[in-house]
Amino acid sequence: DPCGIPTLTATSATPLIRKDGKTKLIQTGNVFIYQDGKHKIIITPNTYIEKDGKKKLLITPGMRIEKDGKFKSIIPCNGSTTTPPVSDTTPPTISAIQSTATHQSATITWITNESATGKVYHGTTTPLNLGSAQTVSHASLQTGHSLSLSGLSASTTHYFVVESKDNKGNTATSTEHSFTTSAAPDTTAPTITAVSVSGVSSTTATVSWTTNENANSKVYYGTVTPLVLGSASTTSAGALVTSHSLPITGLTASTTYYMIVESKDAANNAALSSETSFSTTN
Structure with missing residues (x-):
């Protein structure tokens, strides 16, 4: 090993301890840990972590973590510091929500600050219950969103909420908005x-x-x-x-x-x- 840290293997004296399938295995003594990214583990100097392709990568062989159970600082053998990529946990920002309506349809538009999907919840009661509201959506990732609602009742106030989700699953939901459809056109001749x-x-x-x-x-x-x-x-x-x-x-x-x-x-x-x-x- 380029860092001078021995590769540990299971022996009768230092058995590997298999746990619940989330923390793969823990060995005491020289502290040999496979970490799944879900558990916070304080790692002291000279702790050696192997790469596990099925879990979140912390360091590769030849890298050493000085300290910090959140794995923010990775120090290679030459002493220089590198920082692993930070996971995206920020939802999109929704803005510029607009609606245009006829007597039986409407178009809802909005923008997001990053590419995201689009979804509109809508109904005629307020506050809108997202669990039972009607929905229209698009799955493509884009920053400009436009969705059409059809089959609406004329001369009626409709309430809606828009939602966008980025490629990491971070979801943003707008506040409730509304529009009113116009009266149905007169198509009846005089008597x-x-x-x-x-x-x-x-x-x-x-x-x-x-x-x-x-x-x-x-x-x-x-x-x-x-x-x-x-x-x-x-x-x-x-x-x-x-x-x-x-x-x-x-x-x-x-x-x-x-x-x-x-x-x-x-x-x-x-x-x-x-x-x-x-x-x-x-």
């Missing part, structure tokens, strides 16, 4: 009722109807049936109202006219009535 024709003369008539929500007004009319909307004459008004009335002028006397009324709401949902008719006077 048209009470279509009627009044004030019919030889050349004019007035068409009236009601809708269950504010909407604009339009009348398609002509002398053929079924009425073809693409080629029919029209009259219209852009105001959004529930009571609709439109005059029709320039009609021909003693003629049957066919008509369809239309109303569109603010979301451009359109409703059409069935075809009806009226006849001008002589």
Whole structure:
């Protein structure tokens, strides 16, 4: 041995003591120790530690530990000091958490100061219970994180916590944040009722109807049936109202006219009535 320390072997006089599988073996006398890194053992000068490839490496043969059960200082035979790598026990730092939401989805973004995985816990109750919350995640190690939540309820406050874990298993969890989804878009057309024709003369008539929500007004009319909307004459008004009335002028006397009324709401949902008719006077 370059340090002048004999290599110890088991003999009947100095037997190796095998213990519980965590501390592999301990021999008294010249103090021969295999150490697993989980136990703190004070090692006095001239203690010799062999390398064990299955455990945390303390020193290689030919190196001597002066003292310190935490194994911070390793002194080789020439007296110079080297320091073994320090284990990473620091979790990532999470910052810049942001959320953007629609009526049924949201995107959560954040950054970490080191490459890490990403996970979002979310739900509609607060404080959020991470054990029962819904989750989305990515396993790739990165510093910029973005995860999408889908199938959310509209017009609802959702609470979330983000989590990132580095390649050593150190985990960081954010504080609880929230966002509110928008209202679901209006996809329902107005309901048209009470279509009627009044004030019919030889050349004019007035068409009236009601809708269950504010909407604009339009009348398609002509002398053929079924009425073809693409080629029919029209009259219209852009105001959004529930009571609709439109005059029709320039009609021909003693003629049957066919008509369809239309109303569109603010979301451009359109409703059409069935075809009806009226006849001008002589």
